[in-house]
Every structure is written in structure tokens, then in C-alpha cells.
Amino acid sequence: MLSRRLFLAAAPLSLAAPGILRAQSVSVFRTFPFALGIASGDPSPDGFVIWTRLAPEPFEAHGGMAMAPMPVDWEVASDDRFATIVARGQVIARPETAHSVHVEVSGLQPQRPYWYRFTAGGERSFAGRARTLPLAQAAVDRLKFGVVGCQNFEDGYYGAYNHLAREELDFVFHYGDYIYEYRGSPTRANYFGGGLQVPVRQHLGQELFDIGDYRLRYAQTKTDTDLQRAHAMHSFFPTFDDHEVENNWVAGISENADVPA
Secondary structure, three states, X not given: OOOHHHXXXXXXXXXXXXXXXXXXXXXXXXXXXXXXXXXXXXXXXXXXXXXXXXXXXXXXXXXXXXXXXXXXEEXXXXXXXXXXXXXXXXXXXXXXXXXXXXXXXXXXXXXXXXXXXXXXXOEEOOOEEEEOOOOOOOOOOOOOEEEEOOOOOOOOOOHHHHHHHOOOOOEEEEOOOOOOOOOOOOOEEOOOOOOEXXXXXXXXXXXXXXXXXXXXXXXXXXXXXXXXXXXXXOEEEEOOOHHHOOOOOEOOEXXXXXXXX
């Protein structure tokens, strides 16, 4: 039997319960919105860029997002437990840019690691680690780089990125061909020998033509969890090669003769 004293003691907790539930912020997403991972890159001595894209259903139209802006909070900490937040802010993920987020963080200390994360719609991303560059005049004994590129999604799995994520590196240089523009096919002719080749996994969609095609291809590539691990652990210096546009394009000239300049 509930005593009067116990009832009175419990009453404030009962009255507060609705507020506690509201404060816990129920997610507005059906599935995890950070399905394409997070990334950092273009480091400088006082900062770096951090990136994510809200895409709870990456292969659906607009990544499964409504055609409306969504606020995204971001935090950068000096420790992996986020006990000391050194920078934070809010940015708007807009449908015009596929609900992607590009934050240029500055005001940090040189040549050291930081940790970052995003929150949107009641969901929090996993944490990533980024690193700032040494000062230009600093004496640096060594910097260790990972070097990657030419990652055709159809040609193989990204197990090397799982290994890269576990390496003690300062930065990663990606020299291009982050995606390949070819259409998806269960079979194709081998590029070098012409014989039958069966892709390990298959591209979604047609040969890339418009921005929707490119967004889908990048989304498919970024669903690879080994690639996500590498991006979360290391800051990348990215550049591009031909397949980000089209094989063997030169100065605006397409490989295919029927494409207008």
C-alpha cells in the first residue's frame, strides 16, 4: 500500500515526467540521418572543414529528406569524450545542396587532434577525429600521410580503408577518382583485356549525367562503412581526377563525341 509520505515524495517526479520526455527529444527521422558518415578535410594550422549530409534513406529521392531546411548543430572538442568543447555552432542543411553541411572551423591550436560531431532532428552522429597542420615556421621532424585514390565501387570492396582507419596517420591525401561515372551493369567488358568482367558490386543508376545522378553515386560510395571509418579517423586532402566528371575529359572536352561543349 502506498503511504502518504511516499506519495508526496514521488509526486514531483510524476509531475516532471512529461517535461523529461519532451527534453529527451524524440528523433524526427525514421532511420539514422547520418548514413553517409562524416568527414573532415582541408586542414590549416588553426582549423579544418567538417562535413556531413543528412540522408536517412540515401538511395531515395533527395536522400529521403523533405524539401525543407533542417538546422544542424556541430561541436568540436579537445578530447574524445567531449568534456571540453572548444567550438560549436549551428548551420542550416538546405535542400538546394542536398542537405549537406560544410563548416569551416577556425581558431584552433596547430598540430594537434580534435574531435567533432553533429546533431540534427534529435539524432547525433558518431564522432570523428580531425587534425590541424603545424605552423608554417614550425620545425617538424615527420608527418605521416596515407595516400589513396582510384576507388571504383564496382571493382572491389574497400577493406584497405578499414586498415587505413586503424593506422596512426597525420593526414590522408586522396588523389582523385573518388567515384566512377559508368552506369551500373551486372556484367561488362574488362577495360584492359576486353573479356567478360562481373562486378563485385553494382553501381546504381545510369551513366552519370545530371546532378541527381552524381549525388546518387556519391551517396552509394559513401555508404561503404570502411570508407566512413577512414573519413571519421583522418582529415583528408582531396583533389579530383577524370572520373569525377568523365573518363579522359580534357579542358571541357568530353570523351564522347556527341556531348556538346
